[in-house]
Amino acid sequence: MFSFLVKRILSGSLIVVLVSVMIYALFWYGPKSPALELCRRDTNNRCTPAKLVEFEDRLGYSNPIYEEYGKWAKGLVADRTIIHGTSEYDCPAPCLGISYRDKSLVTDQFKERFPVTVSLAVGASALYLLIGVTVGVLAARRRGSVADKALVASTLVFSSIPYYLVALLSFLILTLSTSVFPEAKYVPFLDDPLAWFSGLLLVWLVMGLYGATAYTRYSRGSMVEALGEDYVRTARAKGLRMRTVVTKHALRSALVPVITIFGLDVAFLLSGTVFTEKIFSLEGIGKWGIDAVNIKDLPVVQATTLVLAVSVVVMNIIVDIVYSILDPRVRLA
Amino acid sequence: MSTAPTSGDPYLVVDDLTVRFPTADGLVQAVTGLSYQVELGKTLGIVGESGSGKSVSSMAVLGLHDRRSAQISGSIKVAGTEVVGLSEGRMRELRGNAVAMIFQDALASLHPFYKIGAQLAEAYRTHHPKATKKEARSRALEMLERVGIPQPDKRIDQYPHQFSGGMRQRAMIAMGLINDPSLLIADEPTTALDVTVQAQILDLLQDLQQEFNSAIIIITHDLGVVAEMADDVLVMYAGRAVEYGSAKEVLTRPEMPYTWGLLSSVPDVAADTNARMIPIPGAPPSLLDPPSGCPFHPRCAHREKVPGDLCRTELPELLPAVHGEGHLKRCHLADPEAVFAAEVLPEIAPEMVEEKR
Numbered sequence: 001m002f003s004f005l006v007k008r009i010l011s012g013s014l015i016v017v018l019v020s021v022m023i024y025a026l027f028w029y030g031p032k033s034p035a036l037e038l039c040r041r042d043t044n045n046r047c048t049p050a051k052l053v054e055f056e057d058r059l060g061y062s063n064p065i066y067e068e069y070g071k072w073a074k075g076l077v078a079d080r081t082i083i084h085g086t087s088e089y090d091c092p093a094p095c096l097g098i099s100y101r102d103k104s105l106v107t108d109q110f111k112e113r114f115p116v117t118v119s120l121a122v123g124a125s126a127l128y129l130l131i132g133v134t135v136g137v138l139a140a141r142r143r144g145s146v147a148d149k150a151l152v153a154s155t156l157v158f159s160s161i162p163y164y165l166v167a168l169l170s171f172l173i174l175t176l177s178t179s180v181f182p183e184a185k186y187v188p189f190l191d192d193p194l195a196w197f198s199g200l201l202l203v204w205l206v207m208g209l210y211g212a213t214a215y216t217r218y219s220r221g222s223m224v225e226a227l228g229e230d231y232v233r234t235a236r237a238k239g240l241r242m243r244t245v246v247t248k249h250a251l252r253s254a255l256v257p258v259i260t261i262f263g264l265d266v267a268f269l270l271s272g273t274v275f276t277e278k279i280f281s282l283e284g285i286g287k288w289g290i291d292a293v294n295i296k297d298l299p300v301v302q303a304t305t306l307v308l309a310v311s312v313v314v315m316n317i318i319v320d321i322v323y324s325i326l327d328p329r330v331r332l333a
Numbered sequence: 334m335s336t337a338p339t340s341g342d343p344y345l346v347v348d349d350l351t352v353r354f355p356t357a358d359g360l361v362q363a364v365t366g367l368s369y370q371v372e373l374g375k376t377l378g379i380v381g382e383s384g385s386g387k388s389v390s391s392m393a394v395l396g397l398h399d400r401r402s403a404q405i406s407g408s409i410k411v412a413g414t415e416v417v418g419l420s421e422g423r424m425r426e427l428r429g430n431a432v433a434m435i436f437q438d439a440l441a442s443l444h445p446f447y448k449i450g451a452q453l454a455e456a457y458r459t460h461h462p463k464a465t466k467k468e469a470r471s472r473a474l475e476m477l478e479r480v481g482i483p484q485p486d487k488r489i490d491q492y493p494h495q496f497s498g499g500m501r502q503r504a505m506i507a508m509g510l511i512n513d514p515s516l517l518i519a520d521e522p523t524t525a526l527d528v529t530v531q532a533q534i535l536d537l538l539q540d541l542q543q544e545f546n547s548a549i550i551i552i553t554h555d556l557g558v559v560a561e562m563a564d565d566v567l568v569m570y571a572g573r574a575v576e577y578g579s580a581k582e583v584l585t586r587p588e589m590p591y592t593w594g595l596l597s598s599v600p601d602v603a604a605d606t607n608a609r610m611i612p613i614p615g616a617p618p619s620l621l622d623p624p625s626g627c628p629f630h631p632r633c634a635h636r637e638k639v640p641g642d643l644c645r646t647e648l649p650e651l652l653p654a655v656h657g658e659g660h661l662k663r664c665h666l667a668d669p670e671a672v673f674a675a676e677v678l679p680e681i682a683p684e685m686v687e688e689k690r
């Protein structure tokens with residue numbers, strides 16, 4: 001277990017480093033100067049070539065790339081001072097740089113926004129499993145019945161509607177015109193758990209129900225397979241109640257493939273949910289990242305990409321550990 | 334509890350059992366009009382090629398078929414209780430308790446995620462709800478010991494994949510016997526095991542039977558196993574009984590060409606080198622669209638000996654054989670004994686023909 005963790009954390013770190021280098025290189029060698037957007041804004045759209053060079057100097061784009069990347073990477077572990085032209089900014093470790101847009105510390109912004117995203121991810125993923133797996137298991141037990149067929153068809157129809165449409169309509173109908181749900185807002189859990197819950201409930205339901213349709217299909221499929229296994233027949237031949245057969249013998253096996261997909265989905269949820277955050281005006285990682293890409297705000301883009309890379313790596317490790325708990329044949333190595 | 338039958342009454346009576354599965358391709362006629370019975374302390378061997386309905390018919394005894402899809406008719410009486418159409422709750426009381434089944438392929442039939450001991454203890458506690466976890470565990474340990482698993486106190490905490498094939502089969506048997514069943518159905522308990530282990534497992538079953546006086550049904554492809562274990566034999570072909578009788582009668586004076594074919598295809602390592610192994614030509618018939626007349630006729634080498642086109646047009650009834658009391662066969666041949674002696678015996682056991690001369 002220990003050597004597994006060490007190995008996976010090392011290889012995971014390598015992936016994260018490679019991703020961050022790639023983002024840096026994309027900005028550096030991309031077709032448009034990464035300073036152009038900032039130059040235009042600060043000069044009221046009168047960004048002359050001379051001005052642009054000045055801005056590039058200021059942001060460090062005239063230095064060699066490895067030097068700048070080195071500075072950025074070092075900032076993750078050591079305090080650093082960032083100089084933009086004549087202004088200086090203190091950036092304590094872990095320093096992710098300062099946003100080009102408003103010169104704020106990226107780390108501070110991250111600390112403010114990540115809890116929003118985590119809250120969304122927790123609620124949505126809980127519903128994926130709760131609703132998705134429960135309905136999937138029930139459908140698998142009644143495989144071939146009218147209810148099962150209707151359910152499978154309706155999940156297909158539902159998930160073929162684009163997500164943003166579902167989210168937008170829910171917001172328009174349930175919040176704007178009828179106020180069945182209050183306007184979504186984020187209150188930190190530790191400040192007021194109840195407000196945290198009620199503020200995000202609609203958003204969770206929208207994300208969770210939409211995502212659960214896919215889980216219904218995955219878990220139905222893997223449950224149907226598990227119910228056909230010889231060891232499930234053995235369990236019935238022992239005289240066990242059907243409920244025990246389903247939950248203890250079939251479901252445990254059926255969960256294994258579902259967990260893989262779930263792990264990746266959680267990783268993506270943690271790296272931000274752009275449509276959801278935009279439609280419900282929540283300040284999470286997703287919206288932050290998209291806005292940063294639009295104005296070529298390298299430090300913020302770099303930070304949001306890191307969140308994605310780290311989430312994927314961490315969730316994969318967790319999935320492997322859960323696997324080994326579920327299935328004794330799996331050895332962590 | 335159901336009344337215990339007086340000794341001599343058959344413990345299991347299957348009468349005119351038919352099992353059909355509607356599928357997308359049509360109705361699979363897995364078992365048709367099957368009847369047999371087993372007494373306590375006796376062993377019935379069911380033989381037949383793959384797909385002949387051996388497993389399907391025995392699973393019906395435990396009511397393991399999907400109630401919504403399988404069409405089951407006829408009667409199955411366990412200790413006098415009719416189990417066809419019995420409620421799921423009553424059926425559950427029988428399963429693993431009075432009637433236990435050991436399935437073919439022990440690796441797939443044991444849950445890969447649970448320890449052997451836990452799987453055995455679960456079987457015990459299901460029918461002994463008052464037993465504590467500790468009692469169930471010591472009962473599991475006792476059973477593992479009894480079926481001859483070495484170091485049972487260690488093995489009890491291992492997973493099925495850590496067992497060898499023979500040990501897994503023993504563990505399956507231990508699980509089947511943990512509630513002292515009166516009827517044990519063993520579905521190919523020794524297929525895929527090497528010859529020595531196979532012999533050990535069969536010995537084990539025999540010992541246990543003597544100890545508990547239970548009725549055993551042993552399902553197999555292998556007539557060697559039947560010869561060693563069974564009191565009675567039921568030969569199945571395409572979901573029907575084609576020959577049924579005491580093991581001695583059926584093995585020494587078989588009257589149905591399919592049984593002859595099975596006898597010729599027994600690989601007998603111990604026997605004289607003159608004995609040849611001749612597989613039955615052709616493939617088992619489709620159960621979706623069974624052949625007309627005798628289902629075996631397309632593969633039968635002797636159909637020309639029956640006058641007219643009878644084998645192709647008419648299903649022979651299961652009638653008393655020429656020889657032996659209670660010996661039944663399903664065949665149109667007028668004098669099967671003569672054909673067997675003249676054509677089959679010299680092929681499969683030349684030495685026996687010599688002796689007779």
Ligand SMILES: Nc1ncnc2c1ncn2[C@@H]1O[C@H](COP(=O)(O)OP(=O)(O)OP(=O)(O)O)[C@@H](O)[C@H]1O
Nearest residue numbers: 354356361363382383384385386387388389390620
């Ligand atoms: N649930 C089911 N639905 C449809 N067909 C089935 C079902 N179960 C079994 N069958 C069919 O019934 C026939 C008999 O199967 P069965 O398992 O009894 O054969 P078997 O004699 O045990 O063969 P083997 O020696 O290979 O175990 C096969 O053709 C099989 O495909």
Ligand SMILES: [Mg+2]
Nearest residue numbers: 387388437520
């Ligand atoms: Mg079978």
